[in-house]
Amino acid sequence: MDAVLALLREHGGRVTPAKRLLAETLLASQVHRSAEQLAEQVQARAPDVHLTTVYRNLEELERLGLVERMHSGHGPATYHLASSPHGHLVCRGCGEIIEVPASLFDGLAAAVLRDYGFVVTTGQLALAGQCADCRPSQA
Amino acid sequence: MDAVLALLREHGGRVTPAKRLLAETLLASQVHRSAEQLAEQVQARAPDVHLTTVYRNLEELERLGLVERMHSGHGPATYHLASSPHGHLVCRGCGEIIEVPASLFDGLAAAVLRDYGFVVTTGQLALAGQCADCRPSQA
């Protein structure tokens, strides 16, 4: 938390109540949240904070590499702390997002780098498909 | 092409000029195109075809499994024929979409299925990152 605010200052940004609350919210809820959901949570404590501000601050945090944004098919983008590297399994059936350790992707990332010179950003990694519950055949 | 139209009919759909042209366009340009780009190409031959119709027809083709939609971070979704299974590397620098054979993902897909019971839809698979040209360090 302090590290977040320190990094903000280092890069010429200013620490405002809106940013502090957003950072706290992100730290508190370790799940994936849309900008609107985050705004609601922030507004519970500071009603004046506008959705626009949340977008702007998320953008800044993303630039600093503290937050990662993920687009999962339909619906709004979701944001989460960049802390522990992990990938996502996005179920097309129920929309659930399952986090999986980045290590699962290590082999793939290495192969892609070797064959295509492409560096995979692990935090944004999302695989679409169907989770166990939504899978049609065999339970 | 005939197969596409036949499948349409089989599933209770009707074959209209708009659908025929959309299918032709998709077959002709084997790259990833947004709904708007596809509409433009169709409109070059049939100006009356509305963007809305393209969206509706893409949706139908997606339901039939003939077309796959991919969301890649920013910008519009892109559509492509579901013919050969492959994944995508989406460069955050230049926006380029690199196709890679699905076989690269086989190991990963198997691991995810084993550990999480999650079935990966290979055609929608997109990895974000940076391509060789946009990579900052070591050319």
Place this chain on the structure above:
DNA sequence: TTCGATGCAAATAGTTTGCATTCTA
């Protein structure tokens, strides 16, 4: 006291929906 951050409104991009009309089967 300066310049970045904010609130607000309005614009924008992408996509979906309602409804009367058209056309395929």
Place this chain on the structure above:
DNA sequence: TAGAATGCAAACTATTTGCATCGAA
């Protein structure tokens, strides 16, 4: 000729931008 498909307009969701004001450093 019945009902799916279309054109058009308009709604809608997610996000961005312009601008005057406010506040952190």
